[in-house]
Amino acid sequence: MSEPPRRSRAIHVDEDAEQAAHPEWDGTGRLRLHFTPADREVRVPPAVSVFDAASWNGIAVDSTCGGHGTCKKCKVRILDGSIPVSPMDQRAFGPDQLAEGWRLACLAAVHSDLSIEIPPLTTRPKAATVGVGRQVILRPAIQKRYVELSEPTLSDQVPDVDRLLAAIDDLEPVVSLHALRRIPTVVRAADWKVTAVIVDDQLIDVEPGDTSATHHALAFDLGTTTVVATLLDTTTGTPVAVASMLNKQQPFGGDVITRISATMMDPDVLPRLTELAKDTLAELTDNVCTEAGIDPGQVYEIALAGNATMVSLLLGIDPEPIGVAPFILSSRTTPTLAAADLGVAIHPAAPAYVLPSLGAYVGGDIVAGTLASGMDRDKRLRLFIDVGTNCEIVLGDGERLLSTAAPAGPAFEGGQIRCGMRAADGAIEVVALTPEDVELQVIGDVEPRGLCGSGLVDAVSELVRIGLLDRSGRLISEEAARELVPKLAGRLVQIGEERVFVLHWAGAEGDVAESTYISQRDVRELQFAKAAISTGWTLLLEEMGVEAQDVQQVLLAGSFGSYLSPASAIRIGLVPRLPVLRIVSAGNVAGEGAKMTLLSKAERAGAEALLKEVSYVELSDRPDFNDRFVDLLAFP
Template sequence: TVHDADPDRTTERQVRVPPGVTVFDAASWNGIAIDSTCGGHGTCHKCKVRIDGTNPVTRHDVRTFTREQLDDGWRLACLVNATRDLSVDVPPLTTRPKAATVGVGRQVILRPAVQKRYVELDEPTLADQRTDLARLLDAIDDLEPKPDLHVLRRLPAALRSADFKVTAVVVDEALIDVEPGDTTTTQHALAVDLGTTTVVATLLDVTTGTPVAVASMLNRQQPFGGDVITRISATMMDPDALGRLRTAACETLASLATQVCAEGGVDPATVYEVALAGNATMTALALGIDPEPLGMAPFVMSAAQPPDLLASELGLSLHPRARVTFFPALGAYVGGDIVAGMLATGMDRDKRTRLFIDVGTNCEIVVSDGDRILATAAPAGPAFEGGAIRCGMRAADGAIEVVTLGESVELGVIGDVEPRGLCGSGLVDAVAELVRVGMLDMSGRYVAAEVAKEVAPALADRLTYVGQERVFILHRPTPDASPEECVVLSQRDVRELQFAKAAISTGWSLLLEELQIEHRDVQQVLLAGSFGSYLSAASAVRIGLVPALPVLRIVAAGNVAGEGAKMALLSTRERAGARTLIEEVTYVELSDRADFNDRFVDQLSF
């Protein structure tokens, strides 16, 4: 029960959290604010809640509450672990922390790792010759930070240039800066989705939780190959490739950081933290870790949780003590980007039966029944990236992304320009529509010309040949253009999509079976990533890429990796949640399953 100063606004919330987290974290992860100035460290004694049942009494509780209050169930929320169902009364806030909505409707209370504290210090006198540092530390003794040499160098001038009115910048237990004057309203962080194809950076104002600027660019590792396997192979064939790939990743990140700071009019020195969400290979390459073991059985990572490092070690010119934090990974093919996605979608906090699919060359699938969470990776191949598709292209200007068949062919084209090719969502749409009108049969073969004339007379003349191969003309640039000059969907393209959808549906059907969930009982399907988020739900259902469910249950989740990175920056509780999450999820290896091939073949038909 969450009480408000206004009794009419008291609300009842039921939330699910990983076992063992503190009541304070459980509330914070679910957007419920509990009073605190220490951020859950057990020192401020403000996080008072009333909990039903018997709970241990700590020495901090004894100091905070009367005997009667303890008997009545009052405890400090950050010192009680949720190991069973708990009923908790949360009193109105005396200080209202700010919250932001991030990810798929997630409310995050702003508790960034970086804390700024403005203090007005007494100037030294002959009677008070405390050191500059002692003077500052005495004023922020609840934070108990340790200084470094960088701070000591800045301290005398910072204090004296601002009449001893300064802002201390603290991260965890480290005092990382002393800034003249009151800078508490200036605090930024950089959230990065480090994708294999595209890298997206969001500059956040962490004092409000709002994005200041967003920029994206192609990963500069592209010349080494379009997918993780070709980049891993590059490192195996050329001893210098790892260094060059690392440099390319760093240059991509540096360029984006410069761009968002310029766009947002933000001094890079006020960016104190970076969170990176990337797959296991992208993470290894950015850190200069040999990715070879990721590319071959038994697919082993060097570490699930890379250590934090200074942003300058990645070549980023931000605050000199800015830290970079990475998301932990579940396995070689369910990486930090997916853990970030699970955080953003609240896969571990929702009681509903949900299926999360990040559609791409490597397709990550997560299923939760509200109790257990299973994850796997399915090798979907290059169909969605356009690589193996005759007229395939990335989702850029000129890419057909929507296809509707009727008396004619209606196309939705990115940028509203002349169609140049077909992107992943257009491919799924085109195949789904051709199946619907009967020009592709259930086995994925184009029907005979006579059948086409019967089922779709207005479209039949578009079914033709390029060389020996049957193709369907989606766009003819000029009335007399030859099929070779047209944007077409070939028989082989349909096969590529069939392989991809069979791999994906084998993945989710195995996971559902493992949890004994019927397809129709899935309450929500979250389609994530730059391909998944743009797929038409109806088309995805029609070709069997997702379970046959009402389309309203199928939700585009967007760039959830980037959203997870934002959450980690806005809240240390959420960041800790990502680390707890990996212990909650069971990774299922598909290539280990003896029945994978049979199931895959079963799933090929439309």
């Protein structure tokens, strides 16, 4: 492939302006938001908008403009804490309202803990804001039509189905067997006044009377670690309930390679993993329907985004070819299935849409993320990084889309790290060092039990910043430490043959084995992981012929990536060295992309179009990969 000419770009990034407005935001830490009347508390990185924080957590906020402050529907009230008044707020609210704390949620970037009131939805919108500020015109596959049919007579013997279809003749659906069975009984019992339920090109049911107001669908983000279900009202585009839980396949390995290996060792494992995935989806379905008080029989469609291995295991497709060279996906697309095929007991004829995969390591989760972050439409040069054991990277400039996968290893998920753990209660998620002390934020505000990925990145970043780690990734000598930061030097100790830095002493100082620490080897693991990722985006930037500093936005995605401190990510070289506000948390974009395919047939078509639009760059095939990788092991 011939190298495209290198381009120089005029950079104009709003984030830079915002950075100037919020000098206090240094790209680290975590904030606490409490939503009323939902009575839900969430923790988010600074600079996320109130709208996104609510929406990602299943709390519906009116919005039609795509988060640009123009529709002025996303009105929320800050009850505790403060949000500066923006020029758009001044147009949307009078002085009294502003004084009462009313703000537009999409423009309200959070920089302190807040308590926020979200008013109930007032309108039946034509569009919804989803993902990273994507405005989605509501054109869901689910359609309902209330009809009043004329009763048949001897001189009008038109069959029931033809009679019904004639009344909705702008649609030409195929009639499912389930609907065929229901129609004769339901139309007569309901005195020929029924609501037809159409999903995409199928008539799946008729319901007695007028039920045309209720449309529900279920979006799944089937992650290797965490599975998230969002129950959506597709007429408003808003989430009705969200639930998440660990993937029940966990006992068979924390990452895709371990699970693939398990299937290769024992032929009974694949069917078992399929059952466990279905069980996970089934339990989440129960949870969201119960929480929302919705009859599962009135949920008419599901969409599911997952990486290629998770999709294969769910569908009972042997994943071995994904796991061993040359790393081959079985199929990029999945035919439209029944929800029942995925173990999901909603409407018995509900179809299931599985987002397509681009390759063995660029799965439906990344297609969903690309869609939800608008990588395929935005004219800016943007870099999308889903950080995890298998890190997926997409680079787009509005004309070309390049993707690759980087094998980062399990460090970010807490794997292979001495005190590593998942982001659960007791995990250190934020680390800040001063010359005097170590400051920690712990999930659940309990005694620290270990270090999750974002805490690991913070810890290494801070050790580099303060000088206890040199650029090559070596902990400096005790003497040098005593000279540099005498109050921290005592935390540099030896465990067995390895040197460690203690973040939190368990009980009496000196009980190192029970303490939470970061070891020299942990640092190496992280270096390997971040080198793999930075090699990935470095090569993609080269492939596109652009420079790192031209990147106008870096989206950190995934259940881990979204919680990384941008400043730390920059300092260890995980992302390009850019102004910190260009590094944006994208949230659970896989789930958001799945939601979009339920809300809009156009977006679903967009997901399928990505199969042609995105070029996959295989890294393991490149002769310069190893050189780049070694160069990028050091810290910047």
